[in-house]
Amino acid sequence: MADKIRESAVITSFVLRPVDGRPVIQHKPGQYLTFRFQPASGAQLKRNYSISCGPNSDSYRISVKREANGQGGSRFLHDDVKVGDILEATPPAGDFFLPEAPPRPVVLLSGGVDLTPMVSMVETIADHHPALETHYVHGTMNSATHAMDAHVRSLAEAHGKIRVATFYSEPHPDDAVGESHDADGFISMEWLKDNTPLHEADFYLCGPKPFLHAFIGDLARAGVPSDRVHYELFGPADEAH
Numbered sequence: 001m002a003d004k005i006r007e008s009a010v011i012t013s014f015v016l017r018p019v020d021g022r023p024v025i026q027h028k029p030g031q032y033l034t035f036r037f038q039p040a041s042g043a044q045l046k047r048n049y050s051i052s053c054g055p056n057s058d059s060y061r062i063s064v065k066r067e068a069n070g071q072g073g074s075r076f077l078h079d080d081v082k083v084g085d086i087l088e089a090t091p092p093a094g095d096f097f098l099p100e101a102p103p104r105p106v107v108l109l110s111g112g113v114d115l116t117p118m119v120s121m122v123e124t125i126a127d128h129h130p131a132l133e134t135h136y137v138h139g140t141m142n143s144a145t146h147a148m149d150a151h152v153r154s155l156a157e158a159h160g161k162i163r164v165a166t167f168y169s170e171p172h173p174d175d176a177v178g179e180s181h182d183a184d185g186f187i188s189m190e191w192l193k194d195n196t197p198l199h200e201a202d203f204y205l206c207g208p209k210p211f212l213h214a215f216i217g218d219l220a221r222a223g224v225p226s227d228r229v230h231y232e233l234f235g236p237a238d239e240a241h
């Protein structure tokens, strides 16, 4: 592990480079790695983490939320893993990814730590798709939990066609609409209808189960064809594959 970067009060990024110094297998933006951890105390754990950077031949980055409860995969990364430690991972996998030539505008919709595949997609769009209309729509609790905001906004500004909208469900007293974020509350279907090209875009969704359920249903009811709605669920450990 080559670098460890605190992104928010709960999310830390880990930059990974191959031990043998050779190039990494390039991922598709949205894909994940599967890790096998052996915490000092307890059983071996298998956990998936989406790659949060754009494809390159040098490194992967994953960005992980520390879960205080549970069996400890994320706590192991946050609390025990140091720069220089060796982590074991499988090659990139998964069929949730931005295609090589996106055919229409994209709306990237995420809640909480599920922003990771979206950041990979935004980096890819910034690097390779200068004309692609993109809407990066993200919901989190407040500025303390908000990760990678400055990074995404600087990519958007340089690109010119990436619009960023962030929602805080529990804003801190110091958080202010128009400064730290764009709206209070949760992302809503009404907002998407008014602010995104609902009937032209491909939607990429990543969030907790209720988030996905709500938007998949709402988008279908709004007439968005199911083949334009793509999603990933950061499922529980026993669903890791």
Ligand SMILES: Cc1cc2nc3c(=O)[nH]c(=O)nc-3n(C[C@H](O)[C@H](O)[C@H](O)COP(=O)(O)OP(=O)(O)OC[C@H]3O[C@@H](n4cnc5c(N)ncnc54)[C@H](O)[C@@H]3O)c2cc1C
Residues within 6 Å of the ligand: 032, 045, 047, 048, 049, 050, 051, 062, 063, 064, 065, 066, 067, 068, 069, 070, 071, 072, 073, 074, 075, 113, 116, 117, 232, 233, 234, 235, 236, 237, 239, 240
């Ligand atoms: C495709 C995919 C991509 C993913 N990408 C990311 C990513 O980019 N970043 C990221 O942070 N995570 C990601 N995840 C989730 C990640 O794989 C882990 O599930 C996560 O880090 C939690 O692992 P853990 O071992 O810390 O906690 P787990 O043991 O998996 O527990 C997670 C939570 O479940 C609940 N829970 C578990 N066991 C119990 C119990 N016995 N009683 C009550 N509650 C319980 C707790 O609320 C706990 O905090 C992804 C998952 C998938 C499937």
